[in-house]
Amino acid sequence: MFKIVIIGSGNVATHLIQAFSENETVDLIQVFARKKENLLSFIAPAKIVDNLSDLKEADLYIIAVSDDAIEQVANQISFENKLVVHTSGSYDFNGISTKNRKGVFYPLQTFSKNKAIDFNTIPLCLEAENEADYAVLEKIAKSVSEKVYQINYQQRQSLHVAAVFVNNFVNHLYQLGSEICDNNQVDFEILKPLIEETANKINKLSPKEAQTGPAKREDFNTIERHLQFISDENQKNIYQMLTQSILSNGKKL
Amino acid sequence: MFKIVIIGSGNVATHLIQAFSENETVDLIQVFARKKENLLSFIAPAKIVDNLSDLKEADLYIIAVSDDAIEQVANQISFENKLVVHTSGSYDFNGISTKNRKGVFYPLQTFSKNKAIDFNTIPLCLEAENEADYAVLEKIAKSVSEKVYQINYQQRQSLHVAAVFVNNFVNHLYQLGSEICDNNQVDFEILKPLIEETANKINKLSPKEAQTGPAKREDFNTIERHLQFISDENQKNIYQMLTQSILSNGKKL
Numbered sequence: 001m002f003k004i005v006i007i008g009s010g011n012v013a014t015h016l017i018q019a020f021s022e023n024e025t026v027d028l029i030q031v032f033a034r035k036k037e038n039l040l041s042f043i044a045p046a047k048i049v050d051n052l053s054d055l056k057e058a059d060l061y062i063i064a065v066s067d068d069a070i071e072q073v074a075n076q077i078s079f080e081n082k083l084v085v086h087t088s089g090s091y092d093f094n095g096i097s098t099k100n101r102k103g104v105f106y107p108l109q110t111f112s113k114n115k116a117i118d119f120n121t122i123p124l125c126l127e128a129e130n131e132a133d134y135a136v137l138e139k140i141a142k143s144v145s146e147k148v149y150q151i152n153y154q155q156r157q158s159l160h161v162a163a164v165f166v167n168n169f170v171n172h173l174y175q176l177g178s179e180i181c182d183n184n185q186v187d188f189e190i191l192k193p194l195i196e197e198t199a200n201k202i203n204k205l206s207p208k209e210a211q212t213g214p215a216k217r218e219d220f221n222t223i224e225r226h227l228q229f230i231s232d233e234n235q236k237n238i239y240q241m242l243t244q245s246i247l248s249n250g251k252k253l
Numbered sequence: 254m255f256k257i258v259i260i261g262s263g264n265v266a267t268h269l270i271q272a273f274s275e276n277e278t279v280d281l282i283q284v285f286a287r288k289k290e291n292l293l294s295f296i297a298p299a300k301i302v303d304n305l306s307d308l309k310e311a312d313l314y315i316i317a318v319s320d321d322a323i324e325q326v327a328n329q330i331s332f333e334n335k336l337v338v339h340t341s342g343s344y345d346f347n348g349i350s351t352k353n354r355k356g357v358f359y360p361l362q363t364f365s366k367n368k369a370i371d372f373n374t375i376p377l378c379l380e381a382e383n384e385a386d387y388a389v390l391e392k393i394a395k396s397v398s399e400k401v402y403q404i405n406y407q408q409r410q411s412l413h414v415a416a417v418f419v420n421n422f423v424n425h426l427y428q429l430g431s432e433i434c435d436n437n438q439v440d441f442e443i444l445k446p447l448i449e450e451t452a453n454k455i456n457k458l459s460p461k462e463a464q465t466g467p468a469k470r471e472d473f474n475t476i477e478r479h480l481q482f483i484s485d486e487n488q489k490n491i492y493q494m495l496t497q498s499i500l501s502n503g504k505k506l
Contacts (some may be wrong), residue, residue: 163447166451170494175413191361199452205365229411
């Protein structure tokens with residue numbers, strides 16, 4: 001069994017802790033959290049430390065903290081020549097101290113505290129400095145997920161940017177849609193089947209093939225009616241910019 | 254049984270024809286299409302007419318054509334005092350000739366030719382001039398869908414605008430995400446679980462609660478790295494505008 005230590009107590013860390021808790025490939029021997037109480041519902045108290053100098057020796061250290069804190073945390077791991085990975089989509093692994101071997105263990109998913117998720121379906125994007133370390137990461141990753149990918153830094157950056165478009169921005173459009181409903185005494189529930197089908201459709205058609213709506217069919221009368229209907233300036237600007245982008249089919253303007 | 258006639262041969266019309274084809278409440282007696290051959294795989298040839306003057310007498314005429322053609326088609330129905338509805342999300346029913354009774358039968362879903370869909374889950378937004386006609390529309394709607402709503406013109410307009418945000422614009426963001434992947438030799442498949450979870454999440458949390466990402470946590474370093482990574486001007490403008498909208502939480506700037 002691989003001995004692993006997880007450093008962090010945020011959304012990614014807690015989902016990793018749960019995924020590795022009952023696992024035949026991996027022994028989660030320790031977790032570091034600045035505030036132990038954040039993790040008490042996820043792991044036995046005896047396994048939690050709040051001082052990095054108390055870390056035990058392990059085969060793999062997973063640093064699941066905010067990007068800004070990765071380097072500082074990595075420098076405080078007192079062991080040498082251990083495999084140390086972070087979980088960030090946009091951070092290079094060069095921030096990890098050279099005294100240890102570096103890698104990346106990036107789960108590409110949106111994690112929220114109050115939403116359970118089946119870890120087995122989460123794509124894990126791995127990177128390591130050498131093949132032996134990659135093989136270890138891959139075994140550990142495959143013990144918790146069916147979807148394991150070897151992804152280099154540039155690919156990972158592009159995935160992180162693309163994820164902002166298809167997750168953060170998409171969710172924000174859901175919010176704008178729900179505000180438009182609220183302002184007109186319409187139950188946002190009515191839009192849920194459409195939202196679900198929009199996401200399902202791209203399993204069968206490419207997004208380009210799946211595109212419908214007034215901008216796609218160049219229906220300028222409807223676009224004009226919509227712009228007259230929208231009173232909020234921010235919503236109007238977003239409507240115009242995305243309509244223009246569809247009209248020009250996402251090409252450079 | 255209610256005798257109904259469907260006018261049109263586009264995506265909405267063909268999905269309606271399929272939904273009403275085997276139905277104990279409704280007898281689909283006739284369909285009008287300019288080009289009969291478009292409908293041959295959906296309904297018996299004897300039921301298709303290509304001249305509006307050949308329409309039979311029925312309890313309900315459903316005009317499922319583009320907004321621009323609704324008025325012209327409605328004027329060519331030779332009967333009087335019949336219930337005539339259109340299927341548009343953004344068109345008032347006053348365009349329908351006053352010699353007949355007016356209404357709306359708006360299925361709020363995205364229809365594509367090559368994507369089957371379970372009609373039973375599609376929200377049907379109904380409007381009629383009087384209660385008796387509404388009752389008829391409601392019975393007919395409930396024979397094909399579990400989700401039937403009484404929606405007035407302003408509510409319907411707001412739903413249509415909100416649908417553009419949560420469907421057309423969301424799908425376009427999927428396309429931008431897939432282009433970013435393509436440009437960096439990454440398989441867009443890796444993003445599919447994230448896209449699915451983003452849509453699922455709002456069944457459990459409100460979109461506002463579900464929001465994550467660099468803009469939400471005001472992580473300006475990551476935002477800056479992303480803007481440097483994106484080379485396409487259109488993608489960059491969209492990234493900046495939606496980031497700004499999340500930062501200001503969708504309120505007026």
